[in-house]
Amino acid sequence: MMLNLIDKIGDWNPQLFRELKGRLKIFNVAIAVATSLLLQMVVFLYQLREFPDDQYALTATYCRLRKVYELRQNQIYQQSNQPQIDDLNDFFSKNFCPQNEIDWQLWWRDHWEYIFLSLSVIFVFTLLVAGTYLLINDLAKEETRGTLNFIRLSPQSETSILTGKLLGVPSLVYLVILAAIPLHLWSGSSARIASSYIFSYYAILAASCIFFYSAALLFGLVTRWFSGFQPWLGSGAVLLFLFTTMVLASSYSNSLNNSTTWFRLFSPWDTTNYLFPNLFNLSKASPLKSLEFFYLPLGANIVSAVGFHLLNLGLCSYGIFQALKRCFRNSQALxxxxxxxxxxxxxCQVMMWGFSLQHWNINSTLYNQVGQNLIFLVLYNLMLVLSLIAVLSPHRQDVQDWARYRHQGVSSHKNVWQDLIWAEKSPALVAIAINLTIITIPWLVWISLTSVFDTDHSPNWAGDNFDRLKVLLTIALSISLMMIYATITQLILLLKTPKRSFWAIGTISAVTFLPPMILEFIGMSSWKHPTVWLFSTFPWAAIEYSGATTIFMALLAELTVLALLNFQLTRQVRLAGESATKALLAGR
Structure with missing residues (x-):
């Protein structure tokens, strides 16, 4: 029967068959099952350390006489009779709770709940951290042995190969978890936890595995220069992310009423805490219950909360999988x-703005909601644009191929713009401009919907000098600066020097982050020297202290620089597209 099952797996997915055949050896399976059973025994015995014995205190949680003690204590405190209080405390400290007065039913229910929650936490860390490490390590070994190229040449589809990797490489980790599922279900049922909540947790766990495992494969494909350090870096990042989000979810000052909520939803802790309120022993309800998205009450019920979490992970996993399919066959592809x-x-704009617009307090206005999230929105979009510049900008050979052979498929000037918008080997400036336009649209909508001339409701970061013209000019200033960065990146990638990518990343990182750091270090704060800050990566910091005329002049200066850089870029692309014969005859 087992042979027939393996044969069917081989017919359905040869890559999965290859992975399972190499890992599901008798010794490996025995070790995995033994590890799981040992872990379950440790968790079970650890929870028994507080088993009520003959010396169980009268004031302990599960002693029924505790209520008598508390009632009598309150009566004596009301009488302010200190000797009786001392006698009462002395009596209860010297005597122990009779076995027939212990609430065994409640103790066992809590005992099973502790086991259930402990296993739930262990499942998350084991699956996501160990699975991520195994996937990245497997890709690194395949690359070292040279077998990854043979897999790429396989007639199987990318989906089949990648699915085989996702299901097969962490198969022993799956086995460890599957061996613990019966105890997990039994403990959850004994703790009177609803089956719908338990299976909702399993759905969240499965969706998290798909997301993190897909991201791990993509990380392994695009970071080959880390060599043997890849698995530790990837799994360490996942461990740090899970630990950080767990601390945030277990914090009493925990809040989900800002745009950072989207990134926390990639972790399973907040939704798991929503399903199982005793997960972190917090006295207050889960903050997910008050979660809103464009004012829609997502946390009002379990269906919308869990459904949105799964939808977010599903959409992001789908996007990562599309990137995987592009990079798998051709490691040089964008x-x-x-x-x-x-x-x-x-x-990204929908998700970030959706979590920014929440009724986080009674007096909250659209102005304040965006104002409180301004720093997050600016930083998120800055990192997003810089990442797109790095990802979309083609290298010299690609631009040369596009410029040299474009005439074979293009016959009109209109199609040149279509190439700049859609073609992968064309310079990325037009694509970056379109992405900046998409980012700008929500800001323009916000400006048009808010009463920008009402200074009584102006956000904290704008002060009394906030007006529509200054904000529009600052947005234009930010766009022109990002376009300058994109042009510089493309110019560096067109050079003939080796390691152009590192030079481009280093240059853009330096011009992005060093000027603000240097200005703050030498004491030139935005409120003292706003004009200088208008030329930095964060012109928003100087908007309150600058006049509209000053901002406009800074914008003209940046547009001039952008025009000169683009003139040079156009010249370089034209030269790169010349044939070797023409360049030789021209003396180049």
């Missing part, structure tokens, strides 16, 4: 196409 970048940026 992670995403220009068309996909437009969809990605639009999706």
């Amino acid at each position: 992670i995403i196409s220009k068309k996909q970048s437009y969809l990605l940026v639009a999706f």
Whole structure:
């Protein structure tokens, strides 16, 4: 029967068959099952350490006489009779709770709940951290042995190969968890936890595995230069992320009423805490119950809360899988196409703005909601645009091929713009401009919907000098600065020097983050020297202290620089597209 099952798996997915055959050896399976059973025994015995014995205190949680003690204590406190209080405390400290007065039913229910919650936490860390490590390590070994190229040449589809990797490589980890599922279900049932909540947790766990495992495969494909350090870096990042989000979810000052909520939803802790309120022993209800998205009450019921979490992970996993399919066959291909970048940026704006617009207090206005999230929105979009510049900008050979052979498929000037918008080997400036436009649209809508001339409701970051013209000019200033960065990146990638990518990343990182750091270090704060800050990566910091005329002049200066850089870029692309014969005759 087992042979027939393996044969069917081989017919359905040869890559999965290859992975399972190499890992499900008798010794490996025995070790995995033994590890799981040992872990379950440790968890079970650890919870028994507080088993009520003959010396169980009268004031302990599960002693029924505790209520008598508390009632009598309150009566004596009301009488302010200190000797009786001392006698009462002395009596209860010297005597123990009779076995027939212990609430065994409640103790066992809590005992099973502790086991259930402990296993739930262990499942998350084991699956996500160990599975991520195994997947990245497997890709690194395949690359070292040279077998990854043979897999790429396989007639199987990318989906079949990648699915085989996702299901097969962490198969022993799956086995460890599957061996613990019976105890997990039994403990949950004994703790009177609803089956719908338990299976909702399993759905969240499965969706998290798909997301993190897909991201791990993509990380393994695009970071080959880390060599043997890849698995530790990837799994360490996942461990740090899970630990950080668990601390945030277990914090009493926990809040989900800002745009950072989207990134926390990639972790399973907040939704798991929503399903099982005793997970972190917090006295207050889960903050997910008050979660809103564009004012829609997602946390009002379990269906919308869990459903949105699964939808977010599903959409992001689908996007990562599309990038995987692009990079798997051709390791030099761009992670995403220009068309996909437009969809990605639009999706990110919807998610970030959706969690920014929440009724976080009674007096909250649209002004204040965006104002409180301004720093997050600016930083998120800055990192998003810089990432797109790095991902979409083609290298010299690609631009040369596009410029040299474009005439074979293009016959009109209109199609040149179509190439700049859609073609992968064309310069990325037009695509970056379109993405910046998509980012700008929500800001323009916000400006048009808010009473920008009402200074009584102006956000904290704008002060009394906030007006529509200054904000529009600052947005234009930010766009022109990002376009300058994109042009510089493309110019560096057109050079003939080796390691152009590192030079481009280093240059853009330096011009992005060093000027603000240097200005703050030498004491030139935005409120003291706002004009200088208008030329930095964060012109928003100087908007309150600058006049509209000053901002406009800074914008003209940046547009001039952008025009000169683009003139140089156009010249370089034209030279790169010349044939070797023409360049030789021209003396180049």
